[in-house]
Amino acid sequence: MASQWNPALYQASHSFVWEYGRELVGLLAPQAGERILDVGCGTGQLTAEMANSGAWVAGIDNSPSMIAEARRNFPQLRFELQDVLAIPYADEFDAVFSNATLHWVREAGAAVAGIAKALKPGGRFVAELGGRGNVQSLLDATFQALRSLGVPEPQLLNPWYFPSVSEYTALLESRGLEVTYAVLFDRLTPLEGGAKGLSDWVAMFGSCLAGAVEDRHKEEFLRLVERYAAPVLLRDGTWHADYRRLRVVARKVPWNSPGGAVRTLAR
Numbered sequence: 177m178a179s180q181w182n183p184a185l186y187q188a189s190h191s192f193v194w195e196y197g198r199e200l201v202g203l204l205a206p207q208a209g210e211r212i213l214d215v216g217c218g219t220g221q222l223t224a225e226m227a228n229s230g231a232w233v234a235g236i237d238n239s240p241s242m243i244a245e246a247r248r249n250f251p252q253l254r255f256e257l258q259d260v261l262a263i264p265y266a267d268e269f270d271a272v273f274s275n276a277t278l279h280w281v282r283e284a285g286a287a288v289a290g291i292a293k294a295l296k297p298g299g300r301f302v303a304e305l306g307g308r309g310n311v312q313s314l315l316d317a318t319f320q321a322l323r324s325l326g327v328p329e330p331q332l333l334n335p336w337y338f339p340s341v342s343e344y345t346a347l348l349e350s351r352g353l354e355v356t357y358a359v360l361f362d363r364l365t366p367l368e369g370g371a372k373g374l375s376d377w378v379a380m381f382g383s384c385l386a387g388a389v390e391d392r393h394k395e396e397f398l399r400l401v402e403r404y405a406a407p408v409l410l411r412d413g414t415w416h417a418d419y420r421r422l423r424v425v426a427r428k429v430p431w432n433s434p435g436g437a438v439r440t441l442a443r
Contacts, residue, residue: 196363197222197275197304203425204302206231210270213294215260215303216277220246223253226273236260263290271300279306279336284344288351297430301353307360307422308340313408314417318378318385321400327388335384344422353426363419373415374402 201222206212208230214223217235219242227233227250236258237243246255258264261283272291281287291301315334322330339347345355367373375398378386389397402410409416 196365198225200273200275200302200304200423201225203423204271204273204300206233206271211268212271212273213263213265213269215263215272215274215291216280217246217255218242218277220250220253220255222273222275223255224250227253236263260287260290263294265294267293267296269294269299270296271302274301274303274305276304276306278303279310279338282335282337284337284339284347285351288347288353292351292353292428295353295428297428299428301348301424301426301428304421304423306336306338307420308338308343310336310338310420311417312420314374314377314405317401317405317409318382320404321397322385322388324400325389325393325397330385330388333385333388338420339422341422344424348424348426352429354429355424355426357425358423360420360422363421365417365419367415367417369415374398374405374409377415377417 204212204226206226206229210231212226212231212233214226214233214235217223217237218239220235223233223235223246234254234256235243235246236256237246238257238259240257243255243257246253260277260281272295274291278284278287295301319330322333327333341358341360345358348355367377369376378398378401386394386397405415409418
């Protein structure tokens, strides 16, 4: 199912997503002539960053609005509307890259299997996603606000998959990806937008949670989230998100290539 995103809000108030991702591009170290797949490319900033190395890079995302914006931003690059759970490529890419996307995919095993299939034998996978404990204080404040408004068991609305290091590395290796690097780290992140920083974050990333609240209670919901989050996440007048990121590097073991006749992405 295609995701509904607001690319204007994303670019105006959430540039930190791809700004932090530049460090991940450095870890990937794209090389001229390589074929790279950017899974969850969003509005295309990191796809373009990788392409600047001389690599041939294609970006995929399951949001029509994000793909449309990426094409407007970087018309010289290749962007396709595609779900990570239905990647149609096999043994085609030297590297698969993903930043801040895979924690949105609850069917993690199927996503990793598709990524592994898309890689050439020996190809590398470099990704960062939310890890165990990611935005826990923010989630606690949101759940408390929802309970205050009469929403039962709000934790069941959580759309994210935040694995531990051991959980995710075991998943990767079970799908034929040999993990060479994995780290879970805290990254308390200042939010853009000034006084609206937290409410903008909820509007951008937490619509599935806010959707449980009737429209007439939306403003009250946001005020409650801010009230409950402020003791931990409001610092010197700036809202923060208590991110914990899981960063991994793996390679597709040559002796476990699925092969098969599937679609090839044109150069």
